Every structure is written in structure tokens, then in C-alpha cells.
Amino acid sequence: MAADVLTPQIYLLCGVLLFVLGLHALVVRRHLLLKILAVNVMGSGVFMVLLGVAAGGEGGVDPVPHALVITGIVVAVSATAVALVLMLRVKAATGLARLPRSGPED
Amino acid sequence: MPEEITTWFLIGFDALLALTLLGVAWRLLAGGDLFRSVVLFIAFGLLLSLAWVRLSAPDVALAEAAIGAGVTGALLLVALGRLRRLENRFFRREGGNT
Amino acid sequence: MIRRRFTSPLVLLMSLTLAGLLIVVVLDLPPQPGLAAPVADAMDRSGVRHPVTAVLLNFRGYDTFLELAVLMLAVLSIWSLGLRDPIPARPVQGPVLHGTLRHLIPVAVVTGGYLVWVGSSDSGGAFQGGAVLGAAGVMLMLSLPREMPMPSALVQRLGLSLGAFAFLAVGTAGLLTGHGFMGYPPAWAYHLILGIELAASVSIALTLVLLFLGGRSRRVRHGR
Numbered sequence: 001m002a003a004d005v006l007t008p009q010i011y012l013l014c015g016v017l018l019f020v021l022g023l024h025a026l027v028v029r030r031h032l033l034l035k036i037l038a039v040n041v042m043g044s045g046v047f048m049v050l051l052g053v054a055a056g057g058e059g060g061v062d063p064v065p066h067a068l069v070i071t072g073i074v075v076a077v078s079a080t081a082v083a084l085v086l087m088l089r090v091k092a093a094t095g096l097a098r099l100p101r102s103g104p105e106d
Numbered sequence: 107m108p109e110e111i112t113t114w115f116l117i118g119f120d121a122l123l124a125l126t127l128l129g130v131a132w133r134l135l136a137g138g139d140l141f142r143s144v145v146l147f148i149a150f151g152l153l154l155s156l157a158w159v160r161l162s163a164p165d166v167a168l169a170e171a172a173i174g175a176g177v178t179g180a181l182l183l184v185a186l187g188r189l190r191r192l193e194n195r196f197f198r199r200e201g202g203n204t
Numbered sequence: 205m206i207r208r209r210f211t212s213p214l215v216l217l218m219s220l221t222l223a224g225l226l227i228v229v230v231l232d233l234p235p236q237p238g239l240a241a242p243v244a245d246a247m248d249r250s251g252v253r254h255p256v257t258a259v260l261l262n263f264r265g266y267d268t269f270l271e272l273a274v275l276m277l278a279v280l281s282i283w284s285l286g287l288r289d290p291i292p293a294r295p296v297q298g299p300v301l302h303g304t305l306r307h308l309i310p311v312a313v314v315t316g317g318y319l320v321w322v323g324s325s326d327s328g329g330a331f332q333g334g335a336v337l338g339a340a341g342v343m344l345m346l347s348l349p350r351e352m353p354m355p356s357a358l359v360q361r362l363g364l365s366l367g368a369f370a371f372l373a374v375g376t377a378g379l380l381t382g383h384g385f386m387g388y389p390p391a392w393a394y395h396l397i398l399g400i401e402l403a404a405s406v407s408i409a410l411t412l413v414l415l416f417l418g419g420r421s422r423r424v425r426h427g428r
């Protein structure tokens with residue numbers, strides 16, 4: 001069956017690209033909310049690679065990465081909640097929810 | 107023969123879903139309107155749970171649909187609302203001083 | 205000016221390089237048997253029939269216990285960051301909202317309970333069930349005209365730590381009775397796992413609602 005081999009490969013590629021997309025946005029974007037979203041997209045890419053490896057293994061679908069990813073999703077949401085509260089504290093303290101441009105030009 | 111067609115149909119679906127996920131992630135991280143980014147992120151979570159079903163992980167799909175799309179969406183929207191309110195407060199203070 | 209013009213293409217170039225390298229690595233992964241076979245061999249001693257639940261609550265119970273501790277820490281760190289801001293928008297009250305909620309919340313509670321219960325034999329479990337219950341709580345919080353009076357600080361703290369402490373108690377009991385830390389006697393495993401899952405789902409639901417509200421309420425500060 002071609003689908004058994006190709007489906008995990010497609011999602012492995014997609015997971016890697018999501019991870020890099022998130023990392024790029026994390027570096028380039030200055031707004032803190034976009035940075036939080038970027039970390040979440042990176043995490044989703046990692047989950048996708050894990051589940052792609054689990055689905056493409058030789059001995060059938062592997063339940064251990066599934067348990068890891070369920071744990072990861074719940075930890076990701078709690079980390080997102082803490083990050084959002086921290087962002088609101090930064091906004092309340094400085095009036096800006098974005099990082100300043102560094103360097104002498106402005 | 108029909109089995110072959112089903113196989114290729116599923117692979118086409120996978121490729122389309124992967125491309126949609128990448129496109130939605132690209133648009134939501136492109137910046138601009140924050141509200142649009144948050145709404146796209148909720149859609150991204152729902153599409154992800156479809157991908158988990160295709161990777162034969164229904165448990166993860168359930169968790170993602172309930173947490174990734176539902177609770178994270180509510181968290182992000184309420185944080186955005188609080189951010190806007192803080193912005194208005196700062197704007198008024200600046201306006202009152204000058 | 206010069207720096208900004210040059211950093212952006214540089215970051216793009218580095219991202220593309222990283223993507224290329226990762227793609228090569230990921231597509232070149234050696235075939236591996238995974239852990240499916242060892243898990244299948246140990247299933248008859250796990251007390252449940254669903255492999256993911258067996259991994260989460262029996263074979264790798266330690267991870268799940270620490271995860272419940274992480275959830276508790278997330279709420280504590282949010283509480284330490286200041287008082288709760290009221291929710292920015294309140295809905296227009298009307299018969300449609302209340303009628304919908306009257307039907308939706310019982311359905312969500314039944315679905316959440318079912319997901320916890322079915323975790324031992326099919327897809328589902330404490331996290332999914334707790335998340336559905338938490339979403340029902342968030343919906344209720346959003347629909348009320350004013351902030352709902354929360355239970356006292358002691359009740360909130362007890363509910364928050366219920367899952368982690370139930371897990372810890374069962375794990376320590378396993379240690380004392382000679383099954384190792386986080387080990388269960390196989391005859392009791394099903395009942396212990398179901399009990400831990402129920403406690404954990406209550407804690408997860410409460411955690412999600414408190415994370416959504418953000419910040420500690422005034423009652424937590426004064427109520428010692």
C-alpha cells in the first residue's frame with residue numbers, strides 16, 4: 001500500500017516546515033502575541049513529526065508518542081496562558097506589547 | 107482498482123491538508139491584524155485535529171479539538187480583549203496629559 | 205538602517221537552511237520497530253484495554269503526575285502575577301443565550317464524564333474529558349452578566365491539587381506495598397486508574413477555567 005508509506009512522509013515534511021515557519025516568525029515578528037502564536041505553531045510542528053514517526057514505524061501505530069503528545073498539548077496550553085498573562089503585565093507596565101527595535105537607528 | 111483510487115484520493119487529501127496547514131500558519135504569522143491572527147490560529151487547531159485523525163491518533167485529535175481549538179482560542183481572545191482595553195487606557199492617559 | 209536591511213534576508217536564509225537540513229534528516233530516519241510491541245505485551249497487566257491510557261496512567265504514570273504538577277504551577281504563577289482583570293466583554297443577556305446554555309452545558313458535562321469513563325477501553329481519558337468540562341466552565345463564565353462568585357480559596361486550592369495529590373497518594377501506596385513507585389497491583393489497577401482519572405479531570409477542568417480567568421481573585425489574597 002502506497003498510502004501507508006506516503007501519508008506519514010507527507011506529515012513529517014509538513015511538521016518540519018511548520019516548525020521552521022514558527023521559528024522564523026518567532027525571530028522576525030516583534031509583537032509579543034505573535035511570538036506566542038509562533039511558539040505554538042513550532043510546538044504543533046514537533047507534535048506532527050512525533051506522530052508521523054509513530055505512524056510510520058514498522059510495528060504498527062506506536063501508542064507512546066501519542067501519550068507524549070497529549071501531555072504536550074496540555075502543557076502547551078498552560079504555558080500559553082502564563083505567557084499571555086506575562087504579555088499583559090508587560091503591556092500594563094510599559095504601554096507596549098512589542099519588543100523595541102534595538103540599535104541606534106531609532 | 108477502486109482500492110487504488112481510494113488510496114490516491116487519501117494521499118491527495120493528505121497533501122491538500124498539509125498545504126492548507128502551512129498556508130494558514132503562514133497567514134497567521136504574517137502579522138497585521140491581531141484579531142485575524144487569533145481567529146486563524148483557532149482554525150489552525152481544528153485543521154490539526156483532522157491531521158491527527160489521518161495519522162491514526164484519535165486520542166490526540168480529541169485532545170486537540172477540545173484544548174487546542176477550544177480553550178486556547180478562548181484564552182487568546184480574552185487576552186486580546188484585555189490588551190485592547192489596556193491600549194485604550196494608555197491612549198486616554200496620554201491624551202489627558204498633553 | 206543598514207542592519208535592518210541585512211538581518212531580514214539573513215534570518216530567511218538561515219531558516220531555509222535549517223528547513224533543508226531538517227527535511228533531509230527526517231526523511232532519512234532509519235526504520236524502527238517503535239514501542240508498540242512491548243506495550244502490547246504488557247497490556248494484560250495494565251488494568252485497561254486502551255494502549256494510550258495504559259501508557260499515560262500506568263507505564264509512564266510518572267510523566268502524567270509531573271504534568272498535573274505543571275498545570276498546578278501554571279495556575280500558581282498566574283496567581284502570583286497579580287489580581288484578576290474582569291473579562292473585557294459581557295454578552296447581551298437574552299432568552300436565546302440562556303436557552304442555548306441550558307441545553308449545551310448538561311450535554312458538555314455528560315460528554316466530559318463519558319470521555320473520562322470510556323478512556324479505559326477506547327479513545328478518551330482524563331485530559332479530553334477534563335478539557336470538555338473546562339470548556340463548559342469557560343462558556344458559563346463568559347455568558348454571565350457579572351463575575352460569578354467563586355468558591356472560597358481553600359476549595360479552589362483543594363480542587364486544583366486534587367489530581368496531583370490523588371496520583372501521588374496512589375503512587376506512594378504502591379511503593380509501600382512493594383509494587384514500586386507509581387506501580388499498582390494488577391488486580392486493583394482498573395479501579396485505581398479510574399479514580400485517578402476522575403480526580404485528574406476535575407483538576408484539569410478547574411485549572412483551565414482558572415487559567416482563562418487569569419490572575420487571582422480577591423478572595424484568594426485574603427482567604428487564608
